[in-house]
Amino acid sequence: MRVIIVLLSVLMLGGCAAMMVGGAAVGGYQLGKDERPAGVVASDSAITTKIKGKYVADSVVSVFNIGVRTWEGTVTLSGTVGSYVAREQAESIAKDTSGVRAVNNHIVVEDRSADK
Numbered sequence: 001m002r003v004i005i006v007l008l009s010v011l012m013l014g015g016c017a018a019m020m021v022g023g024a025a026v027g028g029y030q031l032g033k034d035e036r037p038a039g040v041v042a043s044d045s046a047i048t049t050k051i052k053g054k055y056v057a058d059s060v061v062s063v064f065n066i067g068v069r070t071w072e073g074t075v076t077l078s079g080t081v082g083s084y085v086a087r088e089q090a091e092s093i094a095k096d097t098s099g100v101r102a103v104n105n106h107i108v109v110e111d112r113s114a115d116k
Contacts, residue, residue, distance in 0.1 A: 036071075036072060040072055043073070043099060044070035044071060044072065044073070045070070046099070047070045047073070047075065047097060047098075047099045047100060048068050048069065048070045048075075050097050050098070050099075051068050051070075051075065051093060051094050051097050051100075052068055054093045054097065055068075055090065055093065058089065058093060060085060060086050060089045061081070061086050061089050061090045061093070064079060064080070064081045064082070064086060064090075065079055065080075066078070066079040066081070066090050066107060067079050068094070070100075072101070073099060073100060073101035073102070074100075074101055074102045074103075074104065075094045075097075075100050075102070075103045075104070076103075076104040076106060077090055077091065077094060077103065077104065077105050077106060077107050078106045078107065079107055079108070080107070080108045080109075080110045081107055081108075081109055081110070082109070082110060083109060084109050086107075086109075087105065087107045087109055090105070090107055091103055091105045091107075
């Protein structure tokens with residue numbers, strides 16, 4: 001019985017290793033195609049992650065799906081929100097995040113009153 005458990009564990013871990021190596025290969029490929037230095041890519045990724053984390057914690061913008069992309073410290077916001085307050089809050093959160101140099105706010109305010 002013990003031998004079977006060990007064999008199953010090895011087989012299952014073998015599949016995980018292939019996925020991890022494959023994921024690393026894809027990440028390395030994307031990094032190789034990016035013209036930014038690796039440090040800038042890491043910094044931009046950290047900025048995006050910080051902003052998204054703040055959005056999740058914010059009661060005004062957490063209900064909306066706001067896209068966040070960062071390129072060399074410039075953040076671009078996209079998506080649709082239900083009010084100008086949410087749009088401005090999303091921009092304010094991004095601007096107040098460490099490392100952000102500029103914010104391009106392309107968030108659209110959708111008037112849902114016509115749906116009622």
